[in-house]
Amino acid sequence: MQVNEFKPKIVAFCCNWCSYAGADLAGNNRLNYPDNVKIIRVPCSCRVNPMFILRAFQRGADGVILCGCHPGDCHYTSGNYYTRRRMALLFSMLEYLGIEKERTRVEWVSAAEGAKFSATMNEFCEQVAALGENKRLEDLRCKQ
């Protein structure tokens, strides 16, 4: 492994019912994905406030991914539809602010899709790594 290889910081919000369980399944099946992905558990993808994503970028995250139940499968019947609409707006605004849209993503991962979870994370990390560090929104005052 190269010593200076850039490892992007990735925050992954996972809904408790599908995607978090999908991530657990990836673990059960020992499906590797980069260690720079850190998961935050939320009850539903619709709990993710755009503020959280902005906060992540402010604090130096290089990419943020949201995982929820597949459309129609939401534990709370319609939460992921809210997510889809809200994030479409947020991501286009972020793009306007100069955060490449490749740094953000919404993905539907069911509790059975461990393989999809790991594949998605591998691919997303690669994609973000290719863009390099997020400098646009990072607040240097927060850096220690």
Add this chain to the structure above:
Amino acid sequence: MQRIGVFVCWCGSNIAATVDVKAVAEALKSEPGVVFSTDYQYMCSQAGQDLIKEAIKEHKLTGLVICSCSPRMHENTFRKVAADSGINPYMVEIANIREQCSWVHKDKAIGTEKAIILARAAVAKVHLNTPLTPGESEVTKRALVIGGGIAGIQTALDIADAGYKVDIVETKPTIGGKMAQLDKTFPTLDCAACILTPKMVEVAQNENVRIFSYSEVTEVGGFVGNFTVKIKKKARYVKEDVCTGCGLCTEKCPMKKVPNDFNLGMNNKGAIYIPFAQAVPKVATIDPNYCNMLKNGKCGLCAKVCTAGAIDYTQKDEIIEEKYGAIVAATGYNPISLDKFDEFAYNQSKDVITSLEFERLTNAAGPTNGVLLRPSDLKHPKTIVFVQCVGSRCSADASKGKEYCSKICCMYTAKHAMLTRDKYPDTDVYVFYIDVRTPGKNFDEFYRRAVEEYGVHYIKGMVGKVIPEGDKLIVQGSDLLDNKQLKIEADLVVLAAAIEPDKSARNLATMLTASMDTNDFFTEAHPKLRPVESPTAGIFLSGTCQGPKDIPETVSQAGAAASKVIGLLAKDKLKGNPCVAHSDELMCNGCSSCERVCPYKAITYVDKEFRMPDRTTKVRRVAFVNEAVCQGCGACTVACPSGAMDLKGFKSKQIMAEVDAICK
């Protein structure tokens, strides 16, 4: 400031092999607020649990971070440990360093580094945790079953047998539903009335059951365990408790031209009627649209002949309000309207009928007393063609019909064909089919009997057009296996119309906040694992209102719904999920955004008096979350523009603290 203890589990070698657990415990010691940090081989074992309990006592811990397997495995275990030691169980956070760390990363240095970060995020969250207590609510020990067909009857009987009170609300003057209209039932061919009517009597006589016939639900409020329901008892102009069901009035009523809906309009009844001989309750009902007395005050014959004095022309609709702990939807189905399928000439010939009409034509209590005579000229039909899949399995963009398979048609068509050949061996019977679907116990054997023993002609293909010509019906269809277009001269054509949920279901779903699919079938909480519960707590599903099914399936689902209801009613109190939404009244601006996105209607608005700094008071409209109804998805927290709405256990501050810790 919290006093936090960190407990790093090895999980044998599951974690310890790729994460340096000692290093993690050590690193966490320097985190602010952490007063104790250790590692152990199996934290979930009894010894591990004792270790945690000891530490809580010794170090006066107020919050715990367990670095172990997924919270989906052992969160409850560790919450219980906390509770046993006098800490609120919601002061525990799990850092998932097994599934999300040791199992997916091979390099020990990397694994250790990530485990430390995950643990730090958990510590950051615990700092902001507050003790949470699940709300408790009482359970009203009475269930409501909406719909009095076989599904509703079975559910009610099973609930009543367990000793709970149950009410059935049925819109028709009698319970019994579709099954009461059927002749025989597949695959055993017992007569529907013989097996259904004893159940109707049983349910009527059960002291735990009340039947509100000729009634409908008009309003539903409350939540699981505590529903308040308004039921409209429509005026039947007959005193239910006085009428003896002798039927004299129905014979004497001079108005004879009322289409008999029980026989699907194939004959007439009086303006005062009892739907059928075994009706429950067996009391007469007056149809106000036809009764001369009610329309223009001229007649009154039924009141004169009624020796019991049961007729009451002044009766009014009555609203009953009742409390329930659980509600079961059992609203059933209807055949679809065939107006859009007139290539089969249903609207153009009386001798083109639906399968349900065929049931009535062969039923001994039907318009022809069970003799198979065709409606136009009451002659015995010599050639009968059955057409399957009429309006089922249509493509969504075909602008007519339903996309789903109606499931019961293959079997009842085989039944009709077989019974016809059995009773009238001189009749030729043809069945046009696309596929014959018979997945059920003894179902395929039944269908094969129709073919092999009864000589029913099954033709693979579909009918393109039915041409009424003279007193015949020319059925033009394709025989795909013979590669021919057939023209069969038939006397009677029977269409297996698709079934659809009863029209009342949509309105009811809105009242119950129970979700429906695009076809207006109620959706289940989980298609495999929670098939009889709606996603809304306290609402259960029974029978065809959830999807097409036959009688055996309906009865088993009815029993399953009943057992779920019994499980709920057996509890004295319901413990809620404490991780629910909460609105800060001082910040709420009353905009209703949260109310609109809530899938459970858990949020209402109330006018509340506030003291202002200048000692005046002001009434403001603020959001109020019903904690018993809220399921804790958090949709409202994001919709709230003022930041008043937050989710307990997943507060914005907590999640942002995790974000900060991860990005550090």
Add this chain to the structure above:
Amino acid sequence: MKVSYFPGCTLKNKAKDLDKYARLCALKLGVELEEIENWQCCGGAFSMGEDEIASKLSSVRALQYAKEKDQYLVSVCSACHNVLKQTNYQMQNNSDFAFKANNYLAFDNPYNGETKVIHYLELLRDVIGFDKIKENTVNPLKDKKIAAYYGCLLLRPSKVLAMDDAENPSIMEDFIKAIGATPVVYPYRNECCGGYATLEDKNLVNKKSGLVKNSAKNNGADLIITACPLCKYNLEKNNNTDIPVVYITELLAEALGLKEE
């Protein structure tokens, strides 16, 4: 009121009565049929190929003409009507086709399906109203039992034509009632007469037309009415059954007292 009128090739030649009486009757009922300038033949049959562009341009031209005048586009011939409505539908729903058609035609303002295309019968039912026909009927055809022949092109595909229930229509029967006659409903009224196959397969056409005529006759009709010259031709060429076939406009003219003897 004025409407744009697309007569079509046959109404200028073999079916002059269909055309003449359509104009006379409409005028009597307060609608002037304004013939589109320099209209071109619709092609007689709609080409179902999605990549068929050129063969539909004459229809688009007529549609654009009506749009510029802000008028309904009315035709009497069932075939013209079918082609115009289907082309209009394609202009509305197939953006690729609409783009190419507009490129060919290079209008000042591109055409995107704005015009409302209606058949003469729809004009009578929805714009004029059958009640008004009833009021203006001077020779009610009281003793006539009339079989309406829809054929295929008036009703199908119903998603596009959207005039009436394709399997159990009533517009022509209601029209027959409005002029005082008795409609005869018979099962073959919406089955094909054989259409253009008449050119090379007389046998097929004879069979199909025979079914229609027999069915009308057996159900007690003494007259068949149609809006389509080709249907009329095919039905009349079948000698097996003796039942006259006339155009709807001829019959209307008779009822309104406009028929020249």
Add this chain to the structure above:
Amino acid sequence: MDKLKEQILRTSGVNTLKCMRCGKCSGTCPSYDEMEYHPHQFVYMVEKGEIEPLMKSKSLYKCLSCFACVERCPRNVEPAKIVEAVRLMVIRQQGENHLTANDIPDLLDEDMPQQAIVSAFRKYSK
């Protein structure tokens, strides 16, 4: 995918996979008895890529474009469009017109409406 099949699917705009093989199109077709290949076979054979036999078949010229199959198909497959697409594929080839101007005079009689001739031309030749 087979080029011929691809072209037919594109010209017709039909998704043959929607067909559930019920045969209602063939049950309703007025020209059924004149056809060697019937409407449901057109859909099925195009789906399987067996297009050449269809192109050679006289059945192409027996379809009356009456839209009965289109109207009554429960899956909205629109079989007539498939027949038309195969027919177009044939007559768009040089010298493959089914009807030429020279054929016309012999086929006419004095009552025949122009409509018959133009329609037949639209369907049978390019």
